[in-house]
Amino acid sequence: MNNRAFLLLFLLLTTLAMAQAPKKIDHQSILWTRYYNQLLLSEKWSLHSEIDNRVFTKPIQQNVYVLRVQGRYRINSHLETGAGFAHFSVTTQIPEINPDFRIPEYRGQQDLTWRISGKKLVLNQRFQVEERFINNANSSGLLVGSTFSWRLRYRLQGDFTFWKKENQAIKAILSDEIMFNAGKSNRKNTFDQNRIYAAIHFQASNHFSYELGYLNSYQRRSSGVDFFDRDIIRLSVFHRLNWKNKS
Template identity: 60%
Template sequence: MKFIHTLFLFLTCCFLQAQTEKNIDHQSLLWTRYYNILTLNNKWSLHSEFDNRIFLNPVEQNLFVLRMHSRYKINNDWDIGAGVAYFSVATQVPEQTFHFDIPEYRIQQDISWKQNLGKVTLSNRFQIEERFFHNANKAGLLSGTTFVWRFRYRLQADYNFWKKENQYLKAILYDELMVNGGENIVKNTFDQNRIYVALQYGINKNITLELGYLNSFQQRANGVDFFNRDIIRFTFFHKITL
């Protein structure tokens, strides 16, 4: 595991160093998300999320996400998941808007491992995505889709400030690296790197609130232009147990 962490940090530093002389577009966004966890039994759960993302300057719709996946708990430390997602993309540049949205369909699989170290919990997630982009140009949607792979690795640390019965307060910090793959990827094998810091407050056993800041540094398809996005993210977690 130390080797994986070292490799991850090395790749991230290499990518960031290579990006220093690129064309960078700075953007500010607000992400709001409702995340539902339906616990079926002590092994299986169904996760659903509705995520709306908007630009702040100027105010424009970025995209809307609907995602569902099931999770299986292998033991207290390991779990796996698989599911699907639908993205409706209005625009990636707020100064350039269209009269139509571009759909994207995803299939995803992941495996997660966590380790408790006192008040700190370390977790690793490896995720694979099969992405299908609906073909489009500036005039409208075209027939067919374009397929690409994306591979994601996230290293996360949670620090528990306090916990009392069903209430708690903790801090979250993670770094996630995403890499593209497939014959349609020519100049942007590196997709993006995300750094996230947040506070999560558990109100009771069913309701949790999270507010955080996320920085996304993303390479565009031409390999020359990049997005540097400052994102405020608010999440409403809702747990239901059958």
């Protein structure tokens, strides 16, 4: 399948997934702040770690805290793969409800990323699989055991560099990601969510970059008929370390 046909298929799947008629849409505003560390181990291998904090803004309330680590391998100039583990601590998905406990989720992930680089434009596609283990809970607290499900993700992203000087650069980022759930516990919400993201990325040096963006997440809830429509401001700090040069 060529790139044009694949893009058309992706847009069709996105349209069909979002063409449902929900009974209720809950609009929310959230701030995501993220520290992302990239440790280059060799020409092929790198170790990535991430701390992500997500807070509702109307009203102010903790949403999710995330810790993630993954190893990545560069197959060639176009292909890269990775595998890792993440821990999520979920306070609440509805800011007006503030329970006195947090629901943990443990998640494995594997991905394959394909990239085409031009002089100023970089296009990449990411296929990602996640294995999710969510601790069972009710309205009063945590329960014994966990619920397992799969999640399949596909992201199409374009990066355009419109200014570059020595070790500094400014680029614009635009992406669309669609996610699907799989498993016995997700029969009502096979379509999970669609994320549209736009951002400005500033590379300050060889070691630090900063990114400010807007993300719209349209997510189906576990009921299968209700949705979250989330306006998200995302601020990221990227820290790049080169272990191979030290060695």
